[in-house]
Amino acid sequence: MKRSERLVGMTHFFLENPKQLFSLPFFVEQYDAAKSSISEDMDIIDGMFKNIGIGELVTVAGAAGGVQYIPSLSKNQADHFMTDLIEHLEDPSRILPGGYVYMSDILGEPKYIREIGKIFASAFQSVNADYVVTVATKGIPLAYAVAQVLDIPVVIIRRDPKVTEGSTVSINYVSGSSRKIQTMVLAKRSIKEGSNVIIVDDFMKAGGTIHGMISLMHEFNANVQGIGVLAEAEDEEEDRKVEQYTSLLKFIEVNEDKHAIRVKRGNYF
Amino acid sequence: MKRSERLVGMTHFFLENPKQLFSLPFFVEQYDAAKSSISEDMDIIDGMFKNIGIGELVTVAGAAGGVQYIPSLSKNQADHFMTDLIEHLEDPSRILPGGYVYMSDILGEPKYIREIGKIFASAFQSVNADYVVTVATKGIPLAYAVAQVLDIPVVIIRRDPKVTEGSTVSINYVSGSSRKIQTMVLAKRSIKEGSNVIIVDDFMKAGGTIHGMISLMHEFNANVQGIGVLAEAEDEEEDRKVEQYTSLLKFIEVNEDKHAIRVKRGNYF
Numbered sequence: 001m002k003r004s005e006r007l008v009g010m011t012h013f014f015l016e017n018p019k020q021l022f023s024l025p026f027f028v029e030q031y032d033a034a035k036s037s038i039s040e041d042m043d044i045i046d047g048m049f050k051n052i053g054i055g056e057l058v059t060v061a062g063a064a065g066g067v068q069y070i071p072s073l074s075k076n077q078a079d080h081f082m083t084d085l086i087e088h089l090e091d092p093s094r095i096l097p098g099g100y101v102y103m104s105d106i107l108g109e110p111k112y113i114r115e116i117g118k119i120f121a122s123a124f125q126s127v128n129a130d131y132v133v134t135v136a137t138k139g140i141p142l143a144y145a146v147a148q149v150l151d152i153p154v155v156i157i158r159r160d161p162k163v164t165e166g167s168t169v170s171i172n173y174v175s176g177s178s179r180k181i182q183t184m185v186l187a188k189r190s191i192k193e194g195s196n197v198i199i200v201d202d203f204m205k206a207g208g209t210i211h212g213m214i215s216l217m218h219e220f221n222a223n224v225q226g227i228g229v230l231a232e233a234e235d236e237e238e239d240r241k242v243e244q245y246t247s248l249l250k251f252i253e254v255n256e257d258k259h260a261i262r263v264k265r266g267n268y269f
Numbered sequence: 270m271k272r273s274e275r276l277v278g279m280t281h282f283f284l285e286n287p288k289q290l291f292s293l294p295f296f297v298e299q300y301d302a303a304k305s306s307i308s309e310d311m312d313i314i315d316g317m318f319k320n321i322g323i324g325e326l327v328t329v330a331g332a333a334g335g336v337q338y339i340p341s342l343s344k345n346q347a348d349h350f351m352t353d354l355i356e357h358l359e360d361p362s363r364i365l366p367g368g369y370v371y372m373s374d375i376l377g378e379p380k381y382i383r384e385i386g387k388i389f390a391s392a393f394q395s396v397n398a399d400y401v402v403t404v405a406t407k408g409i410p411l412a413y414a415v416a417q418v419l420d421i422p423v424v425i426i427r428r429d430p431k432v433t434e435g436s437t438v439s440i441n442y443v444s445g446s447s448r449k450i451q452t453m454v455l456a457k458r459s460i461k462e463g464s465n466v467i468i469v470d471d472f473m474k475a476g477g478t479i480h481g482m483i484s485l486m487h488e489f490n491a492n493v494q495g496i497g498v499l500a501e502a503e504d505e506e507e508d509r510k511v512e513q514y515t516s517l518l519k520f521i522e523v524n525e526d527k528h529a530i531r532v533k534r535g536n537y538f
Contacts, residue, residue: 008317011280048277110417148379
């Protein structure tokens with residue numbers, strides 16, 4: 001096989017298998033090429049990945065070593081994307097009765113979701129997480145996008161028990177904004193004891209739901225290593241039940257009467 | 270830029286932008302290379318994509334023409350994946366009280382989800398769909414995986430109305446297996462009138478839920494062009510409310526007493 005073909009094949013392979021370690025002999029066998037050729041291929045791929053800002057190939061030395069693709073979205077690319085997203089969000093027709101904002105179309109766009117996933121994955125790159133945890137419904141696509149890049153599974157907390165989950169652990173919590181008692185349910189076998197988790201959700205107002213997820217994680221003796229929310233509401237800092245979190249967006253004004261909506265970058269930027 | 274670097278960049282670009290048409294001059298400008306060089310690059314990428322069974326680059330002639338990456342998973346690769354998935358599923362510890370099967374771990378694995386998404390996307394490649402429609406909760410990751418390959422948005426039907434959805438359309442339907450009356454809700458602005466949709470869900474027993482989704486799509490004057498379910502239950506054909514569908518898996522035996530579970534390939538294979 002020619003170098004040109006190998007480069008196409010290897011680029012695809014690394015993109016499909018982020019964060020996994022592969023030995024040099026694996027590629028030597030796969031492509032029937034000399035070790036030195038494969039090494040050169042990797043240098044080219046690494047250089048180009050850095051050039052277009054999608055991460056890098058990292059070499060791990062030693063007998064159990066090899067090469068792995070560590071994806072990351074450059075701050076520059078992330079910033080470019082956020083400008084586009086904010087413009088899209090600041091459309092007054094998104095304002096719903098009660099000052100809520102319609103975001104389901106954005107959460108339904110795989111393109112947006114993937115980019116958001118990459119940004120969160122870059123933010124949580126240094127965390128050694130075993131699972132991405134979210135709660136039904138809107139956080140699910142975000143959680144998968146993050147999990148795909150970090151190469152770990154997703155765990156979905158439900159609002160109601162379901163027969164296809166087996167035995168479950170449930171907690172009650174107080175929703176921060178509505179002050180109502182709500183329930184969260186998670187299958188017992190979904191998380192191993194002592195795991196490290198990242199919590200991801202689409203929106204945080206007073207933080208009651210996130211706080212509930214943290215409590216549920218305690219029931220599993222899981223360690224919450226990071227919390228990511230796509231958007232946080234304006235001026236809720238005082239009553240907020242969650243202090244440490246990463247947000248990509250912050251609503252600073254949602255005014256039904258004036259038909260105005262203003263969004264800025266969240267605390268990640 | 271050297272050909273080798275260009276090949277890495279273009280491979281990444283096509284993989285990230287499936288089904289979108291790009292003109293030759295776009296790449297000529299992007300990579301500052303001659304038209305003939307870009308053409309040769311594309312031949313190399315197309316050849317290698319076919320070789321590793323992930324689809325092909327298709328050239329569209331004419332003034333509005335260009336090149337697009339049409340992803341598809343070869344039957345051979347799909348078959349290989351199904352063998353692995355079935356082995357994973359036939360673990361008796363998955364059997365839950367009532368003869369249900371625990372599948373949440375599989376639905377939480379981005380690796381599995383992506384492959385399943387590619388198989389469905391290949392199955393619905395010829396359908397010109399505008400949306401992938403699913404119902405909360407377990408179908409959501411599958412729907413995104415399909416939508417990502419087909420480059421169309423996902424629309425999520427909910428079980429309960431939510432204030433962040435704006436005005437909604439709701440229907441009642443009879444769940445096939447439990448015979449209970451249930452509700453489905455969808456935001457009015459989520460689907461344009463006259464759209465073509467593909468319905469995706471994780472599991473079908475009597476088909477009541479899928480049937481409900483079809484009814485709800487009628488309310489939006491949307492045309493259901495395809496129905497995909499990951500797994501269908503054993504021996505429900507007689508009472509089934511849905512006749513045309515694509516399944517990847519079929520449970521043929523789930524026996525709580527004997528502690529036995531048998532799965533075979535669905536009607537797609």
